[in-house]
Amino acid sequence: MSNAIKQSGAYLEIVSFHLGDQEFCIDIMAIREIRGWAPVTPMPHTPPYVLGLINLRGAVIPVIDMACRLGMKMTEPSERSAIIVTDINGKLVGLLVEKVSDMMTIRGEDLQPAPEIIPEAQRAFCRGIVALEKSMVCFLNLDTVIAEELAQAA
Amino acid sequence: MIELRFPASIATEDLPSAGSSHGLPYSMNTLPSAKSKLSVSQRLATLAGAAFLGFGSVLALGLYEQGSSGEALEKAIIAQRGAGTLEEMRLAQVELVLAAMDTIVDRAERRIHPDRALQIRASLAVIERNQADIQTLARLLGQSEVLAGFDADLAELRRTVEQELKALVEAGAPAAEFARIDDVIDGAGERLGASLARLADAAASLAEARIADVRASGKHALMFQAVACLLAMASLIGLIWFHGNALRRGILGLRDNMRRIQEGDLSADVAGLERGDEIGEMARSVELFRASAIEKRSLEERAKTSRNETEAERGRQEAERQQAAGLIKTAVETLGRALNQLADGNLAVAIREPFEGGLDALRRDFNDTVERLSHVLSSVRENTASIESNGRQMRSAADDLAWRTEKQAASLEQTSAALEEITVTVKTATERAEEASHIVDETRINAEESGRIVGEAIAAMARIEGASSEIGKIINVIDEIAFQTNLLALNAGVEAARAGEAGKGFAVVAQEVRELAQRAAGAAKDIKALVSRSGDEVKAGVRLVQETGHALGHIGTKVARINEHMSSIVLAAREQSTGLNEINTAVAQLDQMTQQNAAMVEQTNATSRTLAQDAEMLSELVGQFRHERARETATGMAAVQPSGRGGTTMASVQASATPGAGATTLTLRKSGTAAQSSTRSVPSPAKALMGKLAGAFGNSPGSLPSAKASGKNWEEF
Numbered sequence: 001m002s003n004a005i006k007q008s009g010a011y012l013e014i015v016s017f018h019l020g021d022q023e024f025c026i027d028i029m030a031i032r033e034i035r036g037w038a039p040v041t042p043m044p045h046t047p048p049y050v051l052g053l054i055n056l057r058g059a060v061i062p063v064i065d066m067a068c069r070l071g072m073k074m075t076e077p078s079e080r081s082a083i084i085v086t087d088i089n090g091k092l093v094g095l096l097v098e099k100v101s102d103m104m105t106i107r108g109e110d111l112q113p114a115p116e117i118i119p120e121a122q123r124a125f126c127r128g129i130v131a132l133e134k135s136m137v138c139f140l141n142l143d144t145v146i147a148e149e150l151a152q153a154a
Numbered sequence: 155m156i157e158l159r160f161p162a163s164i165a166t167e168d169l170p171s172a173g174s175s176h177g178l179p180y181s182m183n184t185l186p187s188a189k190s191k192l193s194v195s196q197r198l199a200t201l202a203g204a205a206f207l208g209f210g211s212v213l214a215l216g217l218y219e220q221g222s223s224g225e226a227l228e229k230a231i232i233a234q235r236g237a238g239t240l241e242e243m244r245l246a247q248v249e250l251v252l253a254a255m256d257t258i259v260d261r262a263e264r265r266i267h268p269d270r271a272l273q274i275r276a277s278l279a280v281i282e283r284n285q286a287d288i289q290t291l292a293r294l295l296g297q298s299e300v301l302a303g304f305d306a307d308l309a310e311l312r313r314t315v316e317q318e319l320k321a322l323v324e325a326g327a328p329a330a331e332f333a334r335i336d337d338v339i340d341g342a343g344e345r346l347g348a349s350l351a352r353l354a355d356a357a358a359s360l361a362e363a364r365i366a367d368v369r370a371s372g373k374h375a376l377m378f379q380a381v382a383c384l385l386a387m388a389s390l391i392g393l394i395w396f397h398g399n400a401l402r403r404g405i406l407g408l409r410d411n412m413r414r415i416q417e418g419d420l421s422a423d424v425a426g427l428e429r430g431d432e433i434g435e436m437a438r439s440v441e442l443f444r445a446s447a448i449e450k451r452s453l454e455e456r457a458k459t460s461r462n463e464t465e466a467e468r469g470r471q472e473a474e475r476q477q478a479a480g481l482i483k484t485a486v487e488t489l490g491r492a493l494n495q496l497a498d499g500n501l502a503v504a505i506r507e508p509f510e511g512g513l514d515a516l517r518r519d520f521n522d523t524v525e526r527l528s529h530v531l532s533s534v535r536e537n538t539a540s541i542e543s544n545g546r547q548m549r550s551a552a553d554d555l556a557w558r559t560e561k562q563a564a565s566l567e568q569t570s571a572a573l574e575e576i577t578v579t580v581k582t583a584t585e586r587a588e589e590a591s592h593i594v595d596e597t598r599i600n601a602e603e604s605g606r607i608v609g610e611a612i613a614a615m616a617r618i619e620g621a622s623s624e625i626g627k628i629i630n631v632i633d634e635i636a637f638q639t640n641l642l643a644l645n646a647g648v649e650a651a652r653a654g655e656a657g658k659g660f661a662v663v664a665q666e667v668r669e670l671a672q673r674a675a676g677a678a679k680d681i682k683a684l685v686s687r688s689g690d691e692v693k694a695g696v697r698l699v700q701e702t703g704h705a706l707g708h709i710g711t712k713v714a715r716i717n718e719h720m721s722s723i724v725l726a727a728r729e730q731s732t733g734l735n736e737i738n739t740a741v742a743q744l745d746q747m748t749q750q751n752a753a754m755v756e757q758t759n760a761t762s763r764t765l766a767q768d769a770e771m772l773s774e775l776v777g778q779f780r781h782e783r784a785r786e787t788a789t790g791m792a793a794v795q796p797s798g799r800g801g802t803t804m805a806s807v808q809a810s811a812t813p814g815a816g817a818t819t820l821t822l823r824k825s826g827t828a829a830q831s832s833t834r835s836v837p838s839p840a841k842a843l844m845g846k847l848a849g850a851f852g853n854s855p856g857s858l859p860s861a862k863a864s865g866k867n868w869e870e871f
Contacts, residue, residue, distance in 0.1 A: 013651045015644070028651040034644045036637065080637060100640070103647045103668065 013105050014130070016137050017084070017097040019067040019075070023137045025130060030086045030142055034100055037081040048074075054094060056085060063094035069145060070125070088146045106130055111139060193431040197397040204393055208386020212379050219375030223368040229294075230364035233357040236291035239284050240354040244347055250277035251343035254315050257323060258336055264326050266319070274315055281308060281346075288353060295356045304349050311342040404433035408440065415444055485513045489520060499779045501528040531779055538773040545766035552759040559752045566745045573741055577734045584727035591720040594713055601710040608703035615696040622689045629682045636675035643668035 016025035040052035049068035067075045083094040111128040124144040130137040407425040426437040495503040646664035650657030
């Protein structure tokens with residue numbers, strides 16, 4: 001992965017979104033589609049951040065509340081909430097975010113690694129920090145955020 | 155009867171004797187005798203009675219004879235009628251027999267011809283019907299025995315004709331039978347005919363006898379009537395001769411007597427005084443005339459002697475009168491001198507030497523009169539002084555009164571002017587109040603209109619609110635579209651990124667679209683905020699407008715109350731105006747009365763002046779009398795009534811009159827103010843009223859001092 005970043009070299013395309021007051025972003029290449037909020041069908045015996053299932057053109061995909069997953073307060077879904085459908089290792093997963101804020105292109109050197117003072121387990125979620133003029137955006141590592149869960153779920 | 159009474163009345167008639175009276179007046183009820191009692195009317199009545207009786211008896215005789223001859227004639231008529239009936243019956247009987255004979259002759263027909271049967275029945279009916287009549291006639295004639303066998307004969311005839319004849323004819327009997335029956339019929343018929351003939355003869359003879367009777371009695375009656383008539387005429391002629399003589403003798407005697415009295419011969423007595431009739435009364439009246447003429451003659455003689463005696467008496471009295479006249483003359487001269495002195499005003503005059511006899515009383519009366527006059531004059535003098543002083547007082551009082559009345563009139567004028575001003579003010583106030591009332595009315599209407607407008611504003615606000623919410627919905631839709639567009643742009647961006655280098659341009663477009671969508675979303679958000687703010691503003695506006703409406707409602711209520719107050723103010727002002735008008739009228743009346751008072755005071759003033767002058771003149775007049783005795787009495791009995799009263803009053807009058815004598819009203823006024831200071835009187839009610847008025851209407855500078863002045867003047871009373 002890091003290689004891939006380096007390979008793409010100078011530029012990295014990301015999509016940023018809000019969870020509460022914080023801003024996060026993910027690699028655009030992991031995104032399959034962005035859609036509005038639709039009611040989910042809850043699943044039994046699932047962790048609290050797994051909201052349920054939705055029907056995406058015939059394919060049933062799980063929806064995860066990212067805020068809850070990242071240890072924050074549960075997101076109150078509204079019409080303006082969005083579900084980002086991602087393709088993580090060939091599996092489609094819907095991520096509920098409060099609001100998709102921006103799509104931008106950053107240079108590779110703008111992505112700075114997370115400070116090492118943070119424990120390793122937590123640091124695995126974050127691939128780096130993008131420091132913008134006004135704010136700091138955490139570049140999430142979807143593989144670790146979702147893969148474990150999927151593995152656990154599996 | 156009458157023929158018998160006449161000779162008696164003639165025999166008892168007595169002629170009045172001329173020399174039986176005594177010349178004394180007769181009372182009307184003492185009549186001389188019964189012989190000459192008959193009055194003239196009674197005599198005329200006897201004449202009429204005699205005529206009446208004579209003609210009555212003639213009439214009665216005629217009527218009686220008429221009655222008896224009528225009866226006889228009636229009987230003759232009955233007998234005549236009976237003869238007629240008998241004739242009829244005989245005819246019927248003959249017809250019956252003839253019919254029966256004819257039937258027997260025609261017996262060969264063996265039946266009775268109907269005409270003959272009818273004839274037989276009719277004849278029989280005639281005979282039977284008249285049977286009762288002829289029996290009555292027979293009784294009347296007294297020959298009932300003639301009809302003894304009549305009934306039997308009739309019955310036999312009837313039986314033979316009706317039954318046997320019929321039977322024989324119908325049976326066709328032999329001729330012998332018919333001969334027998336023929337005999338029977340003939341016999342019975344003849345018997346009947348004979349009876350009837352006898353009756354007829356008797357009736358005819360009776361009628362003749364009766365007619366002869368009537369003729370004889372008629373002759374008799376005529377003779378009687380002629381005799382009675384002659385007797386009545388004779389007695390009438392006798393009576394007329396007798397009564398006429400008596401009356402003529404009486405009237406002639408009376409005429410002779412009256413002629414003698416007229417010629418002056420009063421000695422002869424009047425004839426016929428004893429008569430009981432009207433002539434006797436006339437004679438007695440004439441006698442009365444004669445007696446009165448004698449009386450008058452004796453009276454005239456007595457008067458002549460008494461006139462001579464009076465003449466002598468008059469000569470004697472003349473001498474006495476001349477002597478008395480001398481005495482009276484001296485007395486009158488003395489009295490005249492004394493009266494002249496009295497006329498000169500000397501009340502001390504008195505006649506000392508006594509007069510002769512009865513005239514001395516005159517002297518004493520004169521002396522008493524002078525003395526009394528002197529007393530009266532002294533009293534008059536004192537009273538005059540008193541009147542004078544009182545007149546002066548009255549004059550000063552009248553002057554005072556005049557001055558005060560003038561002041562009162564002035565005050566009243568000022569009051570009237572002030573009242574007029576007040577009236578004008580009140581009138582203006584009334585008009586203003588009415589105007590204000592109108593304005594308030596308009597204001598109320600405006601307030602109501604404003605309330606309606608506020609309601610409309612509220613409605614408009616609500617509509618704005620609705621429109622805002624509509625806008626909000628539309629904004630929401632726009633927002634949604636912007637969101638969806640943003641999502642689509644994101645997806646496009648994602649697709650472009652995944653397309654790598656080939657999607658670079660597309661990524662830029664997507665980015666543009668995304669920015670547009672975001673701008674649209676931002677604009678929508680702004681508009682939403684604006685709309686929500688405007689909604690809030692509208693809500694606030696609605697609240698404010700509602701409050702305004704409430705406030706306007708309050709204003710309307712208050713305005714209505716103001717209107718009520720204004721109308722009551724208007725009413726009160728009108729009442730005030732009316733009251734002021736009444737006050738004005740009263741003041742005008744007061745003013746008029748004051749004017750009248752002033753006029754009357756002027757009159758009083760003039761009258762009192764005249765009174766004072768008259769009193770002075772009277773006092774001068776009284777002063778002309780010399781009054782020695784009065785002066786003597788005044789000095790003698792000093793404290794007796796005249797001097798006691800007159801002295802003090804005079805003194806006081808002099809004292810009080812000196813300062814005011816001939817003074818003008820100005821000095822009088824001064825004395826009036828001085829009097830005020832000395833007498834503490836009741837506070838003036840008019841002043842109190844003026845004070846109240848002044849307090850009520852603020853200080854009107856014109857009226858207040860005058861009120862004070864009038865109050866001061868009031869206290870003088």
